Amino acid sequence: MATNYKVLGQVAPAATTVTMYTVPASTAAIVTNIIITNRHSSTSSYRIAVRPTGSTTAIEHFIAYDVDAPGLGTTALTLGLTLQTGYVIEVTSSSSNLTFNAFGSEIA
Numbered sequence: 001m002a003t004n005y006k007v008l009g010q011v012a013p014a015a016t017t018v019t020m021y022t023v024p025a026s027t028a029a030i031v032t033n034i035i036i037t038n039r040h041s042s043t044s045s046y047r048i049a050v051r052p053t054g055s056t057t058a059i060e061h062f063i064a065y066d067v068d069a070p071g072l073g074t075t076a077l078t079l080g081l082t083l084q085t086g087y088v089i090e091v092t093s094s095s096s097n098l099t100f101n102a103f104g105s106e107i108a
Contacts (some may be wrong), residue, residue, distance in 0.1 A: 001107050008102040009089065017047075017057075021102050023083045031081040031089065032103040040097035041071040041107040046075075048100075053086030069098055 008031060009021035023029045038044055045068050049061040069075060081104075083089075091100045 001069075002070070003059060003105050003107050005105045006103075008104050008106075010065075010099070010101050011091060012099045013091060013093045014096040015093055017090055019088055020091050020100055021089045023085050023087045024106065024108075025085055027085055028107045029083045029087070029104055030082060030107070031079050031083065031102055033101075033103045034077045035101045035103075036069050036075045036077070037099045037101075038069040038071055038097055039099060040058050040095070042095070042097070043071050044069050044095040044097050046094070046098055046100075047092040049090045049092075050083065051088050051090065053084075053088075054073060069073060069089060 003004045011018050011020045044065050048064040051057050051061040
């Protein structure tokens, strides 16, 4: 089994929910960090959900819910999430000012 350390996803959603990362076929993933950066002086909020293959996002999938991201600030989440094939990380931003980056490894 090969392990590839990489940037898993990078998104800057426009006040909406987007998929940041989907675990590829025949692969497992370990998400070590998610970094949230607010590029504006006003506070915005965010949500992060991890959902299994084929499911619709539900309240039990959220690992962060309406968390404030201070203006011109960066929040680093150290996680260690283990995900199997097809799992999805979704992020939601209350404004178009937030950037999300996920780092980790894929095991194929």
